[in-house]
Each structure stands twice: as C-alpha cells, then as structure tokens.
Amino acid sequence: MKKILIVDDQPIIRKMIRLALNDDRFELEEAANADAAYEIIKRSPPDGMILDVMMPGLLNGYQLCERIKQDPILSYIHVVIVSACGQESDQEFGLSLGANSYFVKPFSLVALATYMKISLLGSAL
Template sequence: MKKIMIVDDQPIIRKMILLALQDEHFVLTEACDADSAYQLMLKDKPDGIVLDVMMPGQLNGFQLCERIKQSPELSGIHVVLVTACGQIADQEFGRALGADAYFVKPFSPVALAMHMKEALLKEST
C-alpha cells in the first residue's frame, strides 16, 4: 500500500481529491495546511503528497515542497502541486523547487488519479 497525503485548506477540494484517489493500493491522509502536513509527514512519511500552494500558516505549498526535497529523509516523496497559481513562471518555480508534477485548478481529478497511480505504482506492475 502506498501512502498519499492530501494538503489543501479547502475541505471541498480535499474531499474531491480523496474521492478521486480512492484505490485499493492507496492509504490516504489529509491535512488542512502545510505546517501540520510537515509535522505529520515527519512521523509517518507518505510516498506521495498532493499539495496546494496558497494556504494559511507559516509555510505555503512552495515552501513545503522545497523543505521536502531538501530533506534527506523526505526527498523521495513524490510531490504534486495542485494550485490556482497557473502562470508559467509559477509552474517553473514549482518545478525548480523539486515538484514532480504541477496541476492547475480547475484540474481533472481523473488525470490526477492517473498520474499518482502511474508515479507510485509503476514498480508494482
């Protein structure tokens, strides 16, 4: 089973992503901000994270992505940014920080689920 954490301050977005990612191969957890997500992932490292960029708290999604990718313990987490920050510069910035994929809101939950399955289950098939 692969663990995926969904981090977004909007409950409706988290619910939509949870529904899209429901799969027998995934264990899903959620957090409402980057600060609590970071604390959770230190205790129980996920295999993947679906991460909003603009959230309340001390950390935004870009900062958490950078922190994950710079950490020897966490750098292997597959980070997918899902955000309304859709400018090319935002996408390039996210990728420069280490994001493995970037989805712009509104996005296709089906495409996100397909991406996560492909990224996290490829070694299982």
C-alpha cells in the same frame, strides 16, 4: 499500500481528491495546511503528496515542497502541486523547487488519479 497525503485548506477540494484516489492500494491522509502536513510527514512520511500552494500558516506549499526536497531522508516523496496559481512562472517556480508535477486548478481528477497510479504503483490500472 502507498500512502498519499492530501494538503489543501479547502475541505471540499480534499474531499474531491479523496474520491478521485479511492483505490484499495492507496492509504489517504489529509492536512489543512502546510504546517500540519510537515508534522505528519516528520511522524509518518507518505509516498506521495498532493499539495496546494496558497494556504494559511507559517509555511506555504512552495516552502513545504522545498523543505521536503532538500531533506535527503524525505526527498523521495513524490510531490504533486495542485494550485490556482496558473502562470507559467508559477509552474516553473514549483518545479524548480523539486516538485514532480504541477497541476493548475481546475484540473482533471481522472488525469491526477492516473498520474498518481503510474507514479506510485507503476501502472495506470
């Protein structure tokens, strides 16, 4: 079982991603902002994280991504940024912080689910 943390301040987006990742091999957890997500990660690190960028709180998504990827214990976490910031410079910035992938909203949930399966389970099926 692979654990995925869904981090987005919009409950509707979290629900949508949860439905898309409905698979017995995934254990899903949610956080409404990056601060709450960081607490969860310290307590129980996930295998993957789907992370929004613009969220209220002390940390934004970019900062959380950077923190995780700079921590040798947590850097293995597969981070996928899903953001409405869709300019090329935003994507380059996210990837430069160590994010494994960057999906611009709106994005295909089928593509996201397939990507997570390949990345965490080693197969698209």
